[in-house]
Amino acid sequence: MIVNLIGPRASGKLTYLTVLSCWNKQQLPKSRISVDCVNSNAVYLVEVAENIIFQGFSVEPTMILDPDDYPLYQFDILIKKNIFKKINFNIIARNIPGEVFENSDYFGSTIEIIGKESGSYLLILDASSYRQDISYAKYLESYLSKLTQVSKLLSVEQKIRIAFTLSKCDFPDVWLNRDNADKLVNQRFPKTRQILDKWVSDGVVKAKYFASSSFGCYGVNNYEPNAFRSGMYAALKEPASWRPYGLVSPIYWLCMGQDLKGLDRY
Amino acid sequence: LGVVYLGDRYVGKTHLALELANPSFEYVKVLSPEYKDLKPLLWDAENNVPKMTDADSATHSKLIEIQIKLPAPKQILVEWVDTPGEIWRPSWQQNNADGWQFFLDLVGESTGIIVVLPPYREMISVGKDADLFLTQKQWCNRFEKWTNFLTTNCPNLKHLLFCINKADLFCNFQQESAKLKYNPRGSAMNWQQRNSYVSQRYFRPIKPYLEQITDKNPSLAIRCFITTVYDRSLLELPWLYLGSFLES
Numbered sequence: 001m002i003v004n005l006i007g008p009r010a011s012g013k014l015t016y017l018t019v020l021s022c023w024n025k026q027q028l029p030k031s032r033i034s035v036d037c038v039n040s041n042a043v044y045l046v047e048v049a050e051n052i053i054f055q056g057f058s059v060e061p062t063m064i065l066d067p068d069d070y071p072l073y074q075f076d077i078l079i080k081k082n083i084f085k086k087i088n089f090n091i092i093a094r095n096i097p098g099e100v101f102e103n104s105d106y107f108g109s110t111i112e113i114i115g116k117e118s119g120s121y122l123l124i125l126d127a128s129s130y131r132q133d134i135s136y137a138k139y140l141e142s143y144l145s146k147l148t149q150v151s152k153l154l155s156v157e158q159k160i161r162i163a164f165t166l167s168k169c170d171f172p173d174v175w176l177n178r179d180n181a182d183k184l185v186n187q188r189f190p191k192t193r194q195i196l197d198k199w200v201s202d203g204v205v206k207a208k209y210f211a212s213s214s215f216g217c218y219g220v221n222n223y224e225p226n227a228f229r230s231g232m233y234a235a236l237k238e239p240a241s242w243r244p245y246g247l248v249s250p251i252y253w254l255c256m257g258q259d260l261k262g263l264d265r266y
Numbered sequence: 267l268g269v270v271y272l273g274d275r276y277v278g279k280t281h282l283a284l285e286l287a288n289p290s291f292e293y294v295k296v297l298s299p300e301y302k303d304l305k306p307l308l309w310d311a312e313n314n315v316p317k318m319t320d321a322d323s324a325t326h327s328k329l330i331e332i333q334i335k336l337p338a339p340k341q342i343l344v345e346w347v348d349t350p351g352e353i354w355r356p357s358w359q360q361n362n363a364d365g366w367q368f369f370l371d372l373v374g375e376s377t378g379i380i381v382v383l384p385p386y387r388e389m390i391s392v393g394k395d396a397d398l399f400l401t402q403k404q405w406c407n408r409f410e411k412w413t414n415f416l417t418t419n420c421p422n423l424k425h426l427l428f429c430i431n432k433a434d435l436f437c438n439f440q441q442e443s444a445k446l447k448y449n450p451r452g453s454a455m456n457w458q459q460r461n462s463y464v465s466q467r468y469f470r471p472i473k474p475y476l477e478q479i480t481d482k483n484p485s486l487a488i489r490c491f492i493t494t495v496y497d498r499s500l501l502e503l504p505w506l507y508l509g510s511f512l513e514s
Contacts, residue, residue, distance in 0.1 A: 010485075047338040051510040054337065056456040060424055060511060061485050228458050231484050235458065 001255050002072070002092045002118035006143070008136065009098030010232035011124045012167035012214055014059045017073055017093055018052075019214045019244055021045035026054070026242060032081075033248055033263070038074035038090070045073060054242075058233040062097040064106060067113035070094050077248065079260065089255045093122075102135075104142050111143070115150035119160040120254045126232070127166040127174045127211070130188035137191035144195070148204050161257075163250035164196060165210040168234060170217050170225035170245075178245060179264075181211040208253055212246035269344050269508060270325075270373055273382035274408070275351025278431045278495070281316040282382065283346060284308045285495040286505065287330075293448060294502040294509070297331040297341070321352035324365035325372060334509035337450050342512045347372065370419055377424045378508055381412060382431050382493075389436040389468070406471050413475040417482045425511060426479070426488045427504050430468055433494040437468075442492065443499045448506050457489075457507065465490040 005013040021042055023035035026049075037043045052059055072092050079087045094114065100106045125136060144160075151160050164185060169178050177184050185193050199205040215226040215234070218241035226241055227234040236242060246264040253259055271279045287296040287304050310317045319326060327347045334340055349369065352358045359366040373379065386405035390396035400408065416426065433439040446460050447453060455463065469476065469490045476488055491504050 047340070047514075050337040051340070055510060056458045057510060058487070231480070233485075237458075 001090070001120055002094060002114075003120045003122050003251060003254055004114050004118060005093060005095045005122045005124060006101050007098060007124035008102055008126075008129070008132070008139070009061065011098060011126045011129070012234070013095050013098070013122075013124050014062055015053065015214045015234075016122075016124060016167065016212070016247065017095060018045045018049045018059055019242075020075065020247055021073070022049035022054070025050070028243070032079060034078040034080075036076040036078075038076050039072070041071040042073040042075055053236055054239045056228070056235050056237070056239075058230075058235045062095055064097050064099055067110040070096065070114075077251070079248070079252075079263070081260070087256075087260070089252070091251055091255055093251075101143060102139055104146070107143060108146065111146050111150050115147050119151055121160070121162045122250055122254065123162050123164050124167050125165070125189060125192070127169045127184065127188060128171060129232075133189045133191045136189060137195045140192055141195045144199050144205065148199070160205045161254055162196065162205055162207045163210055163254050164193075164207055165212050165246075165250045167212055167214065168227070169211045170213040170215060170227055172223055172225075174211070175213075175217055175223065175225070178211045178213070181209040181246075184211055185209045208250075208259075210246055210250040210253075212244070212250070214244050214247065216241075216243035216245050218243065269378045269380060270347040270349070270376050271380050271382060272349055272373075273351060273431075274354060274384065275318075277351070277382045277384045278316070279348055279351075279382045280308050280319055281495050282429075282431065282493060282501065283348060284316065285501060288498075290498065292498050292502055293335040293450075294505045295333045295335075297333055299328070299330065319348055319350040321350040321358065323350075324353050324362065324369035325349055332505070332509065334506065335450065336506070336510060340509065340512075340514040342509060342514060344512065347376075373420055375422055376420065377422055378427075378512075379416070379420065379423060379425075380427045380429060380504055380508075381416075382429050383409070385430055385432055385436040386471075391436055394435045402471055406475075409472045409475050413478055417479055423483070423486055425508060426486055427491060427507065428469065428476075428488070429491040429493040429504055431493050433492040433500060434496045437492065439492070439494050439497050439500065443497045446503065447499045448503060460503070461489050464492055468492055 007013055020035055021037050025046055037046060072094055074092045076090050081087055100110050166184055169175060196207050200207050215236050217223055218226045218238055226237050228237050249263045252263060273279045284304055287301040289301055308317055325347050327345050329343060330346045331343050384399055386402045387396045387399045388402045390399060489507055493500050
């Protein structure tokens with residue numbers, strides 16, 4: 001299944017994919033999840049993770065390309081539910097630069113292409129960018145208006161599904177409520193949520209809310225953000241203490257159509 | 267990706283590039299051209315100094331193949347572009363309008379630029395000839411011009427590296443090198459700490475200008491280094507940084 005990553009600039013879309021790619025190589029202790037990189041684009045992300053993310057840098061912004069040229073990253077994900085049962089699913093992710101989400105001049109032609117191929121969207125918003133709520137609501141309204149026109153060609157099973165995911169949830173006040181994404185979204189992005197809820201109540205879109213952090217927290221009580229902040233950008237502070245949060249739940253829901261408890265902590 | 271070396275005359279741009287190719291490397295190895303082939307082109311053996319970069323042309327480019335021992339090692343092909351210091355003179359720009367335009371087009375497309383800066387007079391160690399260098403005030407004024415140039419002419423820039431060269435003249439470079447040294451298995455400092463350490467210690471007078479550049483282009487990564495041809499670790503650091511982002 002193709003999952004399109006959308007959201008404003010610097011919301012952490014490529015960082016999300018990059019840390020997902022290095023899941024196995026960085027060997028999270030006691031993780032019951034395994035992520036294999038299937039194609040060469042995904043394998044390249046492992047190099048980016050090792051040389052950039054785990055060296056304390058931020059990834060470069062994604063360039064705007066022709067809609068057909070966005071690389072596809074394929075992952076095979078295995079979850080050990082218990083000692084007897086394993087769940088396996090495969091995703092193909094496509095990262096759409098923030099400019100496309102923010103500017104209707106760009107997204108028209110992009111949605112024409114990607115909207116016909118898949119109805120699965122991982123919408124990523126930086127939890128700390130709540131002051132942009134009104135702007136995000138406008139972007140989302142325009143984006144969905146266009147997308148729903150194009151997606152009429154999709155089958156019923158492929159109906160538009162949006163995993164609304166807050167990223168960078170490692171700030172203390174957000175981190176404390178990370179298990180309650182619904183509450184966080186209501187508090188931080190009420191206007192944007194209102195727009196999405198409208199499309200959901202019209203029966204056009206299915207949506208669910210998630211909280212995540214690509215770097216997580218660390219320290220004695222596990223409350224110190226494992227990230228340097230510089231303006232809109234964040235970088236990993238202590239690679240040895242890397243414990244991401246909530247990365248697999250949104251894509252599991254998009255691919256399997258349901259939740260699986262206990263997926264968020266690794 | 268083209269990596270462009272910018273800097274005024276006599277700051278050591280060519281010498282830095284030549285010494286990078288020196289076969290006694292740590293993590294950055296220039297595979298081609300080889301040092302023995304490069305040296306006759308760039309080194310004035312008679313006077314034992316680097317040759318002046320020919321100002322007949324605005325840019326001198328060479329494809330160099332570099333192997334970098336990063337956590338995920340990679341081999342990259344970089345177009346290294348050297349510029350003669352003369353091009354910053356208004357008279358040169360007027361007399362070489364085509365060359366100047368060619369240069370502007372080149373930096374306009376570049377995603378990586380290394381600006382090589384001289385030290386300023388007040389930072390030069392006792393016993394060295396400090397009078398050869400600009401005063402701190404002059405140095406800051408010159409940097410303001412760099413700021414204006416870079417914020418106006420480089421819309422595609424993603425990585426901007428500033429190197430105060432000739433570290434052997436203004437600090438205990440061996441001690442600094444030991445602190446800043448790169449080690450893929452865990453250095454004393456990570457890249458964030460290295461950048462903070464160098465910028466706070468050596469770039470403080472131009473901090474407002476660095477902030478000005480960031481304000482105009484928030485997605486641009488600015489990194490500060492000190493370099494000298496006499497220390498391989500310091501010499502390699504800017505390339506280890508750039509190498510992390512350059513595609514294999």
